[in-house]
Amino acid sequence: MSEEKKEKFLKKEERKLCWGAKDDFWSCMDKVNGDAEAAECKEVRSKYEAMCPQSWVVHFDRKYHFEKFKQKVKAEGYQKIDAENTRRKASS
Numbered sequence: 295m296s297e298e299k300k301e302k303f304l305k306k307e308e309r310k311l312c313w314g315a316k317d318d319f320w321s322c323m324d325k326v327n328g329d330a331e332a333a334e335c336k337e338v339r340s341k342y343e344a345m346c347p348q349s350w351v352v353h354f355d356r357k358y359h360f361e362k363f364k365q366k367v368k369a370e371g372y373q374k375i376d377a378e379n380t381r382r383k384a385s386s
Contacts, residue, residue: 302347304347308345311345312342312345312346312347312350314345315338315341315342315344315345315346316342316346316350316354318338318341318342319335319338319339319341319342320358322334322335322338322339323335323358328359328362
């Protein structure tokens with residue numbers, strides 16, 4: 295049986311560093327319109343992944359995209375987004 299990698303419990307200062315790295319990465323993502331592969335964000339992403347447990351990175355990434363989706367729905371309305379998704383599925 296293989297051992298699963300257990301994530302360590304972060305102390306208060308480590309959590310602050312993680313959240314700061316996440317905030318820096320999100321700011322970078324906002325500057326490049328959400329392009330996680332942008333060269334400007336690679337170093338920031340590496341720091342973010344190094345400072346935070348992997349499960350937190352996954353959670354924060356999902357949260358970032360969900361927050362952007364909510365902003366888009368609020369700005370454009372759900373009918374427009376639904377129509378775009380319907381067209382995309384029909385062309386697939």
